[in-house]
Amino acid sequence: MCEEILAAEDDRLNELGNLLAYWRQRLNPRRIAGVDTGRRRLKPGLTQAEVAMLTGVSLSWYRALEKGKKADFSPEFLQRVALTLRLSEDERVLLFQLALGHAPAPRGLAEDGAVDEDMQKLLDQMLPHPAYISNVSWDIVAHNKPQEEWFPWVPYEPNLMRWAFLYPEAREQLVNWKEDWARPFLAQLRVALGRHPDNEALRRLKEDILRGNPVARELWAEPETIIHPDGHVRRLRLPAHHDEEVSVKIMAMAPLRNMDLRFIVLLRTDV
CATH class of the missing domain: 3.30.450.180 (Beta-Lactamase)
Structure with a gap:
């Protein structure tokens, strides 16, 4: 049973790494502020280093996430990743689910802003x-x-x-x-x-x-x-x-x- 649980966790983290690489590579660098668009790019999308810079962490910390390594990733960091990668709400929920094992807390917008x-x-x-x-x-x-x-x-x-x-x-x-x-x-x-x-x-x-x-x-x-x-x-x-x-x-x-x-x-x- 323990081996099955570990295997399931490995599968979850591997899926996380694959999705992050896909989300990162589908981005248009020209639509992201702070990214050098003048240099020649060998692959589409952003690099791991660029995502790390835009989310305010070291390259090794972001790379650990994309490699599917288990670490103490905070919800705040994952939310910055979701924004940087321009994830839809469904994709954001999946990011949290795969990285933390649970969905993010509801956004909880204040109820004092109804617009007709x-x-x-x-x-x-x-x-x-x-x-x-x-x-x-x-x-x-x-x-x-x-x-x-x-x-x-x-x-x-x-x-x-x-x-x-x-x-x-x-x-x-x-x-x-x-x-x-x-x-x-x-x-x-x-x-x-x-x-x-x-x-x-x-x-x-x-x-x-x-x-x-x-x-x-x-x-x-x-x-x-x-x-x-x-x-x-x-x-x-x-x-x-x-x-x-x-x-x-x-x-x-x-x-x-x-x-x-x-x-x-x-x-x-x-x-």
Whole structure:
């Protein structure tokens, strides 16, 4: 019986390695920020080293996962792998099942962000500008097509703050990440926590960010407060723009029916 259990586990880990290699090799490097697209590639997709870099781990640590070696892989690391490899929800569940022996915890989006059909229509009227609606804990609860074209991670990581602080690729896409993005984001988070001290999703968001990002811990010790980013001009470097910098003005609004929702439109200022 023990031998059968070990054999089944070996089969599970071997299947994990095969799937990871397949998922990695089907990616288009030109759609992934932070990847050198100028060099000659002998195989399609990303290399193991590139996936390791994008998920914030050593090559040996990622290689162990792809080789099907048993290790103490954290759910946070596996979630970064799922985003980097652009896995569908079914593929993400399978990744966790094969790597950890169980499915991931439910995403658990906060229930304070219902968006009706008319709000979605309004988002779609913002073309060609990217636009999205986020709730009090920065879950993106609705967005238009340009938003997903500019930020293809949206279907895989619905929380804007988690992506900005916990995924290495964000530092490639958010120009002057520490000062122009991380610092204002944390200042907004501090205000939101002050307004909603009993909001479990916000408290968990803060804990995840400070635990997972040392720069965030450093900045959190310098208390700053910002209510909203309306009118701020910031820069992006995205695969959708061939990694050329673009400048955007953030237009931040809120529907009167739910002032905790943020209706954000990104207006390019360099065209």
